[in-house]
Each structure stands twice: as structure tokens, then as C-alpha cells.
Amino acid sequence: MVEKPERKLVGEQPHGAVNPEWEVFVRDDETTPLRHVGSVSAPSAEIAHEEATKLFAWYAVDVWLCPSEETRRYSTHSLDANAESMSIDSGEEKRTHEL
Amino acid sequence: MISISKLLCDLDAEGDGLRYDAATESSKSQITNEKQHRPVVVWNLTKQCNLYCSHCYAAADTEQAPGELTTTEGKRLLDDLAEYGVPVVLFSGGEPLVRDDLLELVSYAADLDIRPVLSTNGTLITPEKATELRDAGLAYAGISVDGLPERNDAFRGKEGAFDAAVRGIRACLKAGLKTGLRYTITEHNVDDLEGVVGLLHDEGVDRFCFYHLDYGGRGADIVDADLSPERKRAAVKRLCDLTRSYHDRGAEIETLLVGNYADAAYLVEYARRHLGETTADHVAEYLRRNGGDPAGERIADIDYQGNIHLTQFWQGYSLGNVRDRSFGAIWNDDSNPLLQRLRERSEHLTGRCARCQYQDICRGASRLRALAVNDDLFAPDPQCYLREEEVSPATTALDAD
Numbered sequence: 001m002v003e004k005p006e007r008k009l010v011g012e013q014p015h016g017a018v019n020p021e022w023e024v025f026v027r028d029d030e031t032t033p034l035r036h037v038g039s040v041s042a043p044s045a046e047i048a049h050e051e052a053t054k055l056f057a058w059y060a061v062d063v064w065l066c067p068s069e070e071t072r073r074y075s076t077h078s079l080d081a082n083a084e085s086m087s088i089d090s091g092e093e094k095r096t097h098e099l
Numbered sequence: 100m101i102s103i104s105k106l107l108c109d110l111d112a113e114g115d116g117l118r119y120d121a122a123t124e125s126s127k128s129q130i131t132n133e134k135q136h137r138p139v140v141v142w143n144l145t146k147q148c149n150l151y152c153s154h155c156y157a158a159a160d161t162e163q164a165p166g167e168l169t170t171t172e173g174k175r176l177l178d179d180l181a182e183y184g185v186p187v188v189l190f191s192g193g194e195p196l197v198r199d200d201l202l203e204l205v206s207y208a209a210d211l212d213i214r215p216v217l218s219t220n221g222t223l224i225t226p227e228k229a230t231e232l233r234d235a236g237l238a239y240a241g242i243s244v245d246g247l248p249e250r251n252d253a254f255r256g257k258e259g260a261f262d263a264a265v266r267g268i269r270a271c272l273k274a275g276l277k278t279g280l281r282y283t284i285t286e287h288n289v290d291d292l293e294g295v296v297g298l299l300h301d302e303g304v305d306r307f308c309f310y311h312l313d314y315g316g317r318g319a320d321i322v323d324a325d326l327s328p329e330r331k332r333a334a335v336k337r338l339c340d341l342t343r344s345y346h347d348r349g350a351e352i353e354t355l356l357v358g359n360y361a362d363a364a365y366l367v368e369y370a371r372r373h374l375g376e377t378t379a380d381h382v383a384e385y386l387r388r389n390g391g392d393p394a395g396e397r398i399a400d401i402d403y404q405g406n407i408h409l410t411q412f413w414q415g416y417s418l419g420n421v422r423d424r425s426f427g428a429i430w431n432d433d434s435n436p437l438l439q440r441l442r443e444r445s446e447h448l449t450g451r452c453a454r455c456q457y458q459d460i461c462r463g464a465s466r467l468r469a470l471a472v473n474d475d476l477f478a479p480d481p482q483c484y485l486r487e488e489e490v491s492p493a494t495t496a497l498d499a500d
Contacts, residue, residue, distance in 0.1 A: 004403035010422050015404060017146050018316075021417065028436070037407070037435050039417045054474050055416060059436045073423050079175045079405075080422040 007074040011082025015068035016041050023049035023068050026060035039068055100308070102388070103339055103354040103401040104443035106382045107370060108346040112353055117186065120388045137184040138399040138430070141218075141411040144173075144201065145193040146403050150220050151256035152245070154283050154324075156316035156412045157402070157499050159193040167403040168421075170200040174207050176401070176421055181211035183427035189241075191218040191411065193403065196228070202235045207355065209236025218281065221267030222260055229267075229274035241308060244295060246288035254287060265302065272303045279306030279353075285324045288403070289334050293341060300345070300352060309338060311482065313470035315411035328484035335362055335484075339369050358412075360392045360464040361483045364457035366470050368489055383460065391462030395441040397428060409441065413467045441466065441476075450479040455490045 015021035019041045025034040037056065042048035048065050056063065073084060100118060104110040116122025117139075143157050146164035168176060180188060188208050195201050196219055208215040217232070219244035224232075232240065245254045248261040255261075271278040280299055284292070296307055312325045326334060335356065342354045356362040363386045371379035390397065395412070400408040406417035407429050418438060421431035433439050440447055448463045455461065463469070464480035472481040 013404065013422065014164070015406065015420065017166075017404065018158050018414075021406070025276035026436070028120045035434060038419060041415045041417075051415060053477065054470060055437050070295060075423055077422075077424050079172055079179065079425075083167050083422075 005076045006085075007076050008078065008083035008085050010073040010075055010077075011031070011084070012069065012072075012081045013080075013082065015039065019043045021068035022052075023066045023071055024048075024052045024056070025062075025064040025066070026052075026056050027062040028059055029061055034062065034064060100393075101356045101360070101366065103342045103356060103366065104346070104352060105342060106366050106385055107339060107374065107378075108351075110346070110351055110353060118389055121385065125329045136144070137224070138393075138397050139187040139189065140180055140185050140426075141191050141398065141400040142176075143193060143400065143402045143411070144168075144195045144198050144204070145155050146434055147197045148192055148194040148220070149197060149222060149257075150194070150260055152220075152243075152317070153254055153256070153321055154245075154285065154312060154317060155189075156313060157193060158316040164403055168405055170203060172405070174201070175205065176405075176426070177208050177213065178209055179421065179426050181208075181213055183425075183430070185213060185320065185426075187214045187216060189216050189218055194220055194223065196223040202231050203233065205237050206235040207236075214238045217385070219243070220255065220260070220264060221271075222263035224267035224270050226270045226273060229270040229276055232271075233274045233276045233437050237276060239277045239279065241279050241281045242268050242271070243283075244299070245283055245285075246291040247294050247298070250288050250291060254285075263264075265299075268299065268302055268304060277306070278304060279308060279362070280304055281308050281310065283310040283312055284326065284331075284334055285312055285321070286326055286330075287324055289326060289330065292334065292337060296341060296352075300350065306353040306355075308355045308357055311356070311362075313358050313410075313465055314468050316412070316428060319471055325482065328482060331359070331482060332365065332484040333391075335365055337370065339366070339373075343373075358465065359426070359482055360461040361485055363389070363391065363460045364455075364485050364489065367457070367460070368485075376475065386460040389460070389461055390462050392466070394466055395438055399426075401426070409438075410467065412465075437476075445476065447477040448479075449475070449477050451483070451487075451490050452477075452479045455485070456492065457485070457490070 021039045023039045025039050026037050040048050040051040042051050045065055052063050060067050111125040111127045113127050115125035146159050148159035205215045213236055215237040218241045244264050245251050251261040252258050347350045367379050367383045370382045395409040398410050400411040405421040452463045468480050469478045470476050
């Protein structure tokens, strides 16, 4: 039996009150996929890169930064009170997993 | 958290099981009978505060931040933490009492068998509020006072803050709520340690937690106000002497140190000098069970917007957000290379930490301070105050030869 996970769009909440939050993605060598490793708080992408470098310089060949508030999160996790249910027509969604 | 009173004066406490895996040896009822496997979680309920303290790690402000977790989300978070087995939630801020759902959340946590405790500036605690907090199931209120009146008020940005905090302490004690002091030691208030303990002990307080300054939030802006390593050492010695002096007089106060695991090594050295080798060995054994600096392991922080941090002081980096993923999934995610290396930090520490004989009970102390000062996660903590002969006695002896 193949069932589709029921994901919701996590509400577009601010992710940083003092400075903007930046999602950090790193790659440990050129052949591996980018991996999400959390986020840093910084006023600009340049400073976010400096902060991420301090934490992951020993590890990453590539560091990608994405403004947290620009990232859309679709998740089966259900803590967010503002999450929107996503209705996807049966059979259209390719990404499925077996339960 | 290192208990001077437990280690040097053998005072039992509710945290013995949690802290030292010593529940069966303790005469006090225990928070947990097993050494903790899950972290104590600090939850910064809000960024809003009625004061503006110069050392605030959360950079709290008078305004509420956007996107704070709602009451509904907070309860879901507590469900999530209970399911993961979190033993204690420390409701913090900002000032948690500015949230009008604090009682509801405390009560909800208590019903889930999570021990709810509170970190507050105390200035908003009226007798009625103290009673309500007690009835909601609050297990402990830690109230911040950072010096005698004039210095405290300057530090906290408001005249009368000291008196208001003491009124809050009185209200809690009168309600029968276990209440203690939180005191961040800096150059500005180090001279007031004994005075504040004396004054609050006269009020009926018997638990005193002393925090070293960590370099997060506004704490990073006042690094110059931190004590030099030698003065820090002297301050810790004074607290050890003070604790023993109270106990010698029959006043069994509980005193604890937070935020610098060089204290663990120092307590062993102190015990050796003042109480003998056998006691020193006993102290070292307790501290081995304690496990050293807890960042990323025995302590976690969730901020008002749901971001998870390695400690409450380390607000500049987040492992993930509880709106996106469960706390347990984020905390257990060993694919995060930083988390993984931090948890095996003994293999990566450099400099004097790498050769320190006390590495097993300290584990490099604050990685945040190392990062803030040296831009290097595994460099020595700049606030380690151990002397070279204490760090590596064999090498020092060879050098002397």
C-alpha cells in the first residue's frame, strides 16, 4: 500500500528578532549533496557567511545561505498553529513512500 | 551546573540524581532517579521584558518580538518535549511573567510530569501571582539579582529593580514556593557577592546560583566587564569559602556555579588543599558522573520563535525550528556535523584543553566563548583560570627539572 504524506505549509513566521535568520547548507566534498545544518543569525549574507564559516569551515567545501523567511516549508510535523493544509489531487504527487 | 554545597559540604539536593547520578545516595526527594538522558530545556517564552539588562543573553527588549510561539503551539511543544522525555523545562525570557499564558503553560507542563521551573527578574511577582504559580505546579523560581541595590539597578536599567525583586522573592517564599537567587558575576558586581547572599539569606533564601558571563546576546557587548581569569578564580574561591562558612554555622545553603566548567577542576583543587585527598577524589568522581560542560547534550534552548540552540547563551546559531520538525528529531540528528563534533569535543579540543588532566570533568568549558574570542570552536576557553601546573602537572614538573 502506498500512502502519501499529508504535509502542511508551515506558516510564514519571522525567524529572527534581533537579526535575520539564514538557513545554512553545506557540502563536505564536491561529490556529495548539500546538507541543511541549521541556521545562523546575521544582518547580511556576508556576515552570515562569516558566522557559518566559523562553525563549518573545517568541514564544508560549499556553504549556501538562504533567508529563513524566504524558505517555504512543507511538513508533516504539526506544531505550527498557522500551518495550511495542502490538498494535492490523488495520483498527481510523485513523491510517495510506503507505510 | 556544579553544586559547591554538594561537593564541599555534602549537602543533598533534589538535583543529585539528575546532576551526579546519585539519587540513591541523596536524602532529598529527586527530580529524577536516573542520570539525565535527555536535556533540560530552557524555553525563552518571550523576548519582551520590563527591564533592560546590560548582560542579557537573549537581547530582550521592551517590545514583543513577532512570531512568538502561541499558547496552542506552546502546549504542542510541551507535548513534544514530554514525549521525548525532557525532565525539566525552565521558563525564561525576556521576562516570562509578561506573557499572560504563563500559568496555563506551567500547569500544562506539570500535568505532563515535566518539572516546570522559572527564571525571572522577580519584579512582576505579586503575592497573588506567587500563589497562582505555586498552585499551577511551579517547582522553583530563580530570581535574578545582580548586586546590591545601586549596582543591580544600574545593571538592570531601572531604579527600584532591586527592591521590586526582593518583594517578588518575599512573595514567593511566603507562598511556600522554592525560591533561589540567580547572579551573573562581572567586574561590576563581584564585590557584592557576600553582601547579596547575606541580605537574601536573611530574607529566607537558601539557594544561590552564580553564573559566569557568557558571550552571547548583549553579553557579547560587555566582554570587557568579565573578570580576568585570576579574579574569576578568586571569586570562586570566595564562594567556596562562603558556602563552608555558612555550613559551619549550621546554615545549610545550597550554592551552585554555572557557565564555566573550569570551576569543576578548581573545586577538585580546592578540596585537595582544604579538605584532603580523599574528599578531592570523591569530588572528582561526582564531577566525572556530572559529565562536564553540557552544551548540546544536557542543556538545550528553544527561543520565543521556536529556534533550538545548543545552550541558552548561544542564540546566534540554531539547529532547527520546532515549527518545522519535532524537538527530538532535531536534537537527535547526528547528520549535523557541528552537533556531532561538539558531542565528541574531547577528540577535537586544542591547546591547553587537549592536554589538561581535568578534561574529563570540564570538557573544554564554554565553546561559545572560545568561538567568540578566538573564532575557533575548539580553542581553549579564554576564561579558563586554571594554572599551568594544574592543567598538566607532569609537563610542568619536567619543565621545572
